[in-house]
Amino acid sequence: MTWTTFWQSLFDANSLSGKAFHVLVIIVIAVVLRIVLRFVIDRIVKRIVNGVKKRQSIEDTQALLASPLSAVRLVQRTRTLGSVLNNIVAVVLVIVSVLLVVTTIDANIIGSFALITAAIGAGLGFGAQNIVKDVFNGLFIVAEDQLGVGDVVDTGFATGMVESVGIRVTQLRDVNGTIWYVRNGEILRVGNMSQGWSRVIIDLAIPYDADVQTVQDRMLATATDMATNTKWRSRILEKPEIWGIESISAEAIVIRLVMKTRPGSKDDVARDLRARLKMTLDEMGIQLPSLNSVVLSGFESAESISGSRPPRTRPNPIASTESPKPPRRPRA
Numbered sequence: 001m002t003w004t005t006f007w008q009s010l011f012d013a014n015s016l017s018g019k020a021f022h023v024l025v026i027i028v029i030a031v032v033l034r035i036v037l038r039f040v041i042d043r044i045v046k047r048i049v050n051g052v053k054k055r056q057s058i059e060d061t062q063a064l065l066a067s068p069l070s071a072v073r074l075v076q077r078t079r080t081l082g083s084v085l086n087n088i089v090a091v092v093l094v095i096v097s098v099l100l101v102v103t104t105i106d107a108n109i110i111g112s113f114a115l116i117t118a119a120i121g122a123g124l125g126f127g128a129q130n131i132v133k134d135v136f137n138g139l140f141i142v143a144e145d146q147l148g149v150g151d152v153v154d155t156g157f158a159t160g161m162v163e164s165v166g167i168r169v170t171q172l173r174d175v176n177g178t179i180w181y182v183r184n185g186e187i188l189r190v191g192n193m194s195q196g197w198s199r200v201i202i203d204l205a206i207p208y209d210a211d212v213q214t215v216q217d218r219m220l221a222t223a224t225d226m227a228t229n230t231k232w233r234s235r236i237l238e239k240p241e242i243w244g245i246e247s248i249s250a251e252a253i254v255i256r257l258v259m260k261t262r263p264g265s266k267d268d269v270a271r272d273l274r275a276r277l278k279m280t281l282d283e284m285g286i287q288l289p290s291l292n293s294v295v296l297s298g299f300e301s302a303e304s305i306s307g308s309r310p311p312r313t314r315p316n317p318i319a320s321t322e323s324p325k326p327p328r329r330p331r332a
Contacts, residue, residue, distance in 0.1 A: 022104045030097040037089045045082035079149055084142055087167040130185055134168040138184035141165070146190045152264070154191035155182050197237055198266035200259040202273060205252035206281075207289050212253060215286065216242050219257050222280045226273060227259070235265040252289040 142165060147153045151162045153172070158180035160172035170187070172180040206215055223240035226232055236259060243256040257277075261269045281288065 019104055023101050026097055026100045026104065030093050034090060034093050038086055041082050041085050041089070045078050048078045081142055083149075083165060084138065084167055091167065130183075131168060133185035134183050137187065138165065138167055138170070141170075141184060141187065141190070147192055151192055151194040153193065155187050156189055157182050157186065193266075194263045196263065198261050198263050200261055200266050200270045200273060202257040202259075202270065202277065203246055203254050204257065204277060205254050205289055206286060208248075208250070208253055210253070210286055212245065212255070215281075215284070216244075216255060218280050218284060219255065219277060222276050223257055223259060223273060226269075226276055232269060232272070235262050235269060237261060 141147060147162050147165070147170070149162050149165060152160070153162060155170070155172065158172050158174060160174035160178075160180060162170065163173050163179070164171040168184060170182045170184055172182060174180065204215075204219065206212070220240060220242050227236045227240055238260040240257060240259040243258055246254040246256045248254075257273075259269065259273065
């Protein structure tokens with residue numbers, strides 16, 4: 001066989017070698033398109049993220065927590081959209097490539113099994129309704145910025161930090177470390193705790209015969225001192241407020257103190273504020289009443305899913321417990 005005959009057989013669509021060659025070309029083109037499109041999407045995502053960091057004059061994405069909210073949301077949304085687009089491109093290329101390969105092998109194979117194909121297509125279409133619903137709902141969730149990678153959200157089924165937003169499933173990791181796979185089509189509501197700001201709410205119960213006005217003044221002074229502290233002022237957005245008496249019973253009077261914080265910092269601020277209020281009440285000689293029960297409301301410690309992030313401070317010197325060694329005598 002001469003080279004001319006060989007090349008003619010490769011380009012002959014009816015010969016076996018020609019069909020194999022066309023199938024190989026389709027696969028190579030699909031792989032090249034996948035690599036090129038993935039590179040383009042990653043390049044666009046990287047350029048947008050680097051542009052935001054450059055405008056904010058920072059290098060680490062975590063440092064964007066101290067920047068305006070729009071910069072944080074732009075980075076998270078861009079990365080999430082990039083992940084979803086990569087998944088969509090991969091699925092579309094695989095489907096198109098398989099159809100082209102089947103058509104290349106035998107153009108009549110789909111037509112000859114038209115009835116069977118229609119029945120299988122109807123069955124798959126009926127069974128794939130949930131998959132289509134998951135895909136479209138996931139696209140709308142990302143496009144409308146309902147959640148993004150790194151957000152702490154409540155989806156009704158689980159509460160946790162978003163680790164991944166796929167084309168069909170969203171992955172959440174809760175405070176216990178359990179990872180939840182939530183189908184996008186089953187997400188009917190999203191409670192996002194990482195957008196805008198958070199609010200610390202402290203309900204402090206004091207004895208019925210205590211001086212309410214004095215206690216309120218000292219509570220507000222303690223919270224204000226914490227808000228002006230260099231350790232916490234970057235995480236506290238506004239001055240603390242006393243909302244007054246929430247309830248009165250035979251056991252205690254409940255006073256509410258609130259403080260607006262940055263998203264993701266509410267639990268850390270609340271823990272330190274409780275400790276400061278406890279020290280203030282001890283200085284005033286006020287003993288908290290023994291209540292019958294404590295009812296927790298809201299998402300307890302939901303914003304500490306990624307771990308406690310207290311302000312950076314210098315380490316305290318640790319005194320050695322070993323006995324000091326006697327100094328050596330100099331040699332004569």
